[in-house]
Amino acid sequence: MQCATGRKIDAAAGTPLKIAEQLDAMRSDFPQCRSLTFADLASGLVLYASTVKKMPQERLDAMSDRARALLEGPAAAAAERALGSRPSAAVWSGGDSLFIFVRSPVLPDEALCCECSAEIEVTAFTERAARELAALGTAGA
Amino acid sequence: MNDKKRLTEKLGKLAADTDEIGLEGRRLASEAGADVLRAALLKEIDETILPRLLTFRNRDGDALALEVAGRRLLRVRAAPEGSVAVARVPALTAPIGAEDAGQCALLATVLVRFLGDGGSLAVTASPLDRRPDPSNVGRSPDALAISLSSAGEIPPDEDETAEPESGDDRIARFLKQSAPGALAWIRLSPAGIAESGGDDEAKALLSDLVPESIADVARELGSEATGRCLVLMTDGAALFYGSDGTDDAVAVLSPGERVQTLLAEWAAAEPPA
Numbered sequence: 409m410q411c412a413t414g415r416k417i418d419a420a421a422g423t424p425l426k427i428a429e430q431l432d433a434m435r436s437d438f439p440q441c442r443s444l445t446f447a448d449l450a451s452g453l454v455l456y457a458s459t460v461k462k463m464p465q466e467r468l469d470a471m472s473d474r475a476r477a478l479l480e481g482p483a484a485a486a487a488e489r490a491l492g493s494r495p496s497a498a499v500w501s502g503g504d505s506l507f508i509f510v511r512s513p514v515l516p517d518e519a520l521c522c523e524c525s526a527e528i529e530v531t532a533f534t535e536r537a538a539r540e541l542a543a544l545g546t547a548g549a
Numbered sequence: 550m551n552d553k554k555r556l557t558e559k560l561g562k563l564a565a566d567t568d569e570i571g572l573e574g575r576r577l578a579s580e581a582g583a584d585v586l587r588a589a590l591l592k593e594i595d596e597t598i599l600p601r602l603l604t605f606r607n608r609d610g611d612a613l614a615l616e617v618a619g620r621r622l623l624r625v626r627a628a629p630e631g632s633v634a635v636a637r638v639p640a641l642t643a644p645i646g647a648e649d650a651g652q653c654a655l656l657a658t659v660l661v662r663f664l665g666d667g668g669s670l671a672v673t674a675s676p677l678d679r680r681p682d683p684s685n686v687g688r689s690p691d692a693l694a695i696s697l698s699s700a701g702e703i704p705p706d707e708d709e710t711a712e713p714e715s716g717d718d719r720i721a722r723f724l725k726q727s728a729p730g731a732l733a734w735i736r737l738s739p740a741g742i743a744e745s746g747g748d749d750e751a752k753a754l755l756s757d758l759v760p761e762s763i764a765d766v767a768r769e770l771g772s773e774a775t776g777r778c779l780v781l782m783t784d785g786a787a788l789f790y791g792s793d794g795t796d797d798a799v800a801v802l803s804p805g806e807r808v809q810t811l812l813a814e815w816a817a818a819e820p821p822a
Contacts, residue, residue, distance in 0.1 A: 477766055478766065478779070478781065481766060482765065482766060483763045483765075483766035483779075483781065484781070486758040486759070486763050487758075487763070487781040487783075487788050489754065489758055490751075490754045490755065490758055490786075490788055490802060491781070491782075491783045491785075491786045491787075491788060491802075492783065492786070493783045493784075494783075495781040495782055495783060495788075496782060496783055496784060497781075497782040498779065498780065498781050498782065499779070499780040499782070499808070499812070500777070500778075500779050501777055501778045501779070501812065501815070502777060506812075526816065529809065530808050530809050530812060531806070531808060531809055534782070
């Protein structure tokens, strides 16, 4: 478990303890998930990270940047025209890993960035991530 | 299934002796739902100890041949009379590994499609013409049952969308599997749209949006590496983009519930190392 910065956590989404409990529980429910990063898409800040092994801050920041590129950038705008709404999630396959990014259904600026092994059940995982984000958003409202 | 239960069922079956033998083989079920056919197929694998080629025939006369030994499915073989697209999927006819998620998902999709919405199922068994490879552990009926229970929707008939033209690179193999279930698809080459299929409006959207925006983002994220893919999802739809490491790429607009299948099909289309 790794608390990345502590920034904005109280204001945005409940207490750090609550976030830690939720995200650590989710990661343990999906053993194929190696890291969960809770990020603010507007600022690019990493708010919290739950990881199997300690990860350097640069790598966590890169996950957040990738989430912004996929969920907020030109690709998201193009997908909005094709799909009818902004993407709620994105999956990027990189060799042995799947990177999954899920936007909060309650606070669209918040997202979970996840690195998983290729065996992860994507649909179940994204649905769970959306539920956790909704709970965090509601708790922080 | 434990040995005691298996023996009890076998004795009961021998005592009842209700299976009919017809031209298509021993009838396992007739006028039954898909769940019953699925259970019958798995049970047949579970009861096969010696190396056998089990050829199943469904209500439509389609055939699916499975190499089975030691109560495990070792390999899918393209049956000569089968219209199920087994022969075109090298990942399916390769020996079945225990941990290959992509192959497992494809296999489940093919089995679900073969069994359809039910009907009848018959089987013939013959000794295998080759000795099973001892290093091929295959897959147990229990593991198959789990895969089948999580298999996606049955893809529509292939004539409902345009078939991609022939070819044997990764994108061509992927499209042969994914195009039938897609709303629209395009294949991109440096010269522009090389092939396309599906709904005209969706196809036009893909042609308009993908080469400019989505391909750019994919490149920035590292699509120069072989086999990278990207999926953007909403609640009801998914936009898949894949690059095989050459100048060609593919984009598929698909129902949202097919995301897992698309990823599995992309992984299964990977050329052998």
